[in-house]
Amino acid sequence: MSGTANAGRLLPGGLGYLRPPAEIELGAYGLDLRGLRVADIGAGEGRLALGAARDATSVLAVDPDRGALARGRTEARRQGLSNVRFREGAAQSLRLPDASFDVVIFSWTL
Amino acid sequence: MVDALQEAHRILVERGVFVDARPDSRVQARVRARTARGRVIGTIGSQRPTKTDDQMSDKAVREVLRRRLFRSRRRGRLWHAIPFEDVSELNDYLRDHLRFSKRVSWLAPRARRTAPLFVERAVRFEILEKPPRV
Numbered sequence: 001m002s003g004t005a006n007a008g009r010l011l012p013g014g015l016g017y018l019r020p021p022a023e024i025e026l027g028a029y030g031l032d033l034r035g036l037r038v039a040d041i042g043a044g045e046g047r048l049a050l051g052a053a054r055d056a057t058s059v060l061a062v063d064p065d066r067g068a069l070a071r072g073r074t075e076a077r078r079q080g081l082s083n084v085r086f087r088e089g090a091a092q093s094l095r096l097p098d099a100s101f102d103v104v105i106f107s108w109t110l
Numbered sequence: 111m112v113d114a115l116q117e118a119h120r121i122l123v124e125r126g127v128f129v130d131a132r133p134d135s136r137v138q139a140r141v142r143a144r145t146a147r148g149r150v151i152g153t154i155g156s157q158r159p160t161k162t163d164d165q166m167s168d169k170a171v172r173e174v175l176r177r178r179l180f181r182s183r184r185r186g187r188l189w190h191a192i193p194f195e196d197v198s199e200l201n202d203y204l205r206d207h208l209r210f211s212k213r214v215s216w217l218a219p220r221a222r223r224t225a226p227l228f229v230e231r232a233v234r235f236e237i238l239e240k241p242p243r244v
Contacts, residue, residue, distance in 0.1 A: 020190045020233065028188045029129055029237060039121060041114070091114035096121045104118045107131040110111055110167040 022051020025107065036102040041091045042109030046072030046084065052105070053084040060101070062089040111170035119179045124242040128180055130171060133209060134187060134232035135164045141200070141214055142228045146191040151218035154204070154229065155211040171236065180238035187234045196225040203229075 019025075025048060026033070033055040040049040043061035045068045053059040053076070061084060063069055069086040076084050089095060091109055118128050141152035156164075174180050194200040204212050216223065 018192060020188070024190075025131065025188070025233075028186060029131075029235060030184070031127060031129070031237070041118065091117060093113075094117045094121055098120055099123045099126075101121050101126060102123055103127045103129070104122055105129045105131070106114070106118065107129070108133070110114065110130055110132060110170065 019047060019108070022048045026051055031103065033103065037100065038103045038105065039094075039096070039101040040105045040107070041094065042106060043072065043086070044068045044108075046075060046086065048105060048107050049084055049086075050076060050079060050081060052103075053081045056103075057083065059084040060096075061086045062091075062094065064088060064090050111167055112173050115170055115174045116179065119174065119240055122240045124240055126240045127183070128238040128240065129235060130167075130238065131233060131235035132164065132167065134234040135161050135209065137187075137232040139210065139232070140230040141216075142191075142230060143218070143222065143224045144226065146193075146228045146230065148228065149218070149222075151223055151227075152214040152216045154214055156209055157211060160209040171238075175238075178241065181241050183237045183239050185234070185236040187232055190231050190233055192229045192231065194225075194227045194229065197223055197227065200227055200229065 033052055036056050038052045038056040038059045040052065040059060040061045043049045043063045044065065046061045049059045049061035049072065061072055066088055069088060072086050122128060135156035138153040138155050140150045141154065142148040143151045175182060194203065204210055
């Protein structure tokens, strides 16, 4: 564990967004998502899920808000991303198989 | 919250990675004038319920670490800047905000609250790993 890596870093691309753009936030995590299966729990409209889908093999975005999921699906289609799925669900009871993801993200979820 | 972390653990493969990222209510947001790197002219705290919720989340993470469901790989903080045209727009934003205090604690006189304004907010994250079975 390296303590507080990136402490004090100001996001250069964050302007104009109420939350950091996906590429900035994912970049801060320092994860290489290529070839990985990612679950974004509490995904909302899929801000991070859509960003992760650019590198990951597959992304599942889970959120209890149907409206947000619908907007996420629309945006995924608009961006031509076919490897991201949106599913209704809650973090406390994920109806997903055991050991089925390489990366699980809780961003603004806990 | 521990329930959610247990679910994350369950669906992860061994050595899989779990990311927990949240606004950092332990650190006050900064209000900067003119540019995202301009002079700090104010600060914004968090509402008490938000701090309590965040402490509960922290406790849940500590619990799953204690139980060795996960081990910590890395943690960090990043800063996110949100622009506002002027003080009025910022006040409107704060009025409805669920986490921030409703008012800015100004550090500069009104004359120096020069638009545009930027709220620089801390976001902290922790990268955890599901350890392999031994």
